[in-house]
Amino acid sequence: MKEKVITIISNVTGIPKESINEDSNLLTDLNLESLDLVTLIAELESEIGKEIPDKDIKEIQTVGDIISYIEKNA
Amino acid sequence: MLKIYEYKNISSKEALEKSLAKHHITHYELVYNEYGKPYLKDNAVYFNISHTKNIIVVAVSDKEVGVDIQYKCYKPRVKDKYFTKEEKAYIDNSLDKEDAFTAIWVKKEAYLKMLGQGLSYGLNNVDTIKLDISVTNNEDLYMAICLKNS
Structure with missing residues (x-):
């Protein structure tokens, strides 16, 4: 799952996979803008086949948070 | 009152400092609401910041503002x-x-x-x-x- 999530983030943002790790903060380390963030959420939903509610987005701050969220909810 | 300031290749912090200085606000403290929106503590001036790539825009107003x-x-x-x-x-x-x-x-x-x-x-x-x-x-x-x- 970690590899898949990092690949999706890399595809959405154009950031090389090698520069992304579980501790990367989406806003402060990867500098995601809000449109990048919702694009990422939409791509992840498509990948896991399940909706991620808006209220849950606030809880997602790092790449590791995304991986944990998917593992818990997919 | 609404003023928009645009900058290139500087941080959000620097952009905010430069913008507020134009309103004679040079010493300030930020406070945040429960959703993380920043405000000036004890000041009736509102601001909002947006960035994309290397461009930063700061809106300063006497009303709640979003940019x-x-x-x-x-x-x-x-x-x-x-x-x-x-x-x-x-x-x-x-x-x-x-x-x-x-x-x-x-x-x-x-x-x-x-x-x-x-x-x-x-x-x-x-x-x-x-x-x-x-x-x-x-x-x-x-x-x-x-x-x-x-």
Whole structure:
């Protein structure tokens, strides 16, 4: 799952996979803008086949948070 | 009062300092609401910041304000998930889908940032077709500004 999530983030943002790790903060380390963030959420939903509610987005701050969220909810 | 300041290649912190200095605010403390929107402590001046790539815009006002900038783009999956039925129809019927998508996106963001609730309010709970928020664009860079009660 970690590899898949990092690949999706890399595809959405154009950031090389090698520069992304579980501790990367989406806003402060990867500098995601809000449109990048919702694009990422939409791509992840498509990948896991399940909706991620808006209220849950606030809880997602790092790449590791995304991986944990998917593992818990997919 | 509403002033918009635009900068290139500086941090949000620097951009805010420069903008507030133009309003004679040189010493300030930031406080945050429960959704993370920053405010000046003990000061009736409001501000909001937006950045995209190397551009930063700071809006300063005596009212709650939200600003958003975005380079022209089109994200069909974002439209499908986060836009209202009316917004989707507007984009689908537009000859320039990138223009329509970007204009709606910056309006949504500016409105949510004015409210100070961010994404938790729900992007699809905002129907920009019914909101009177103007969008300006300088070539491919689009900007929307939303003032409280506007």
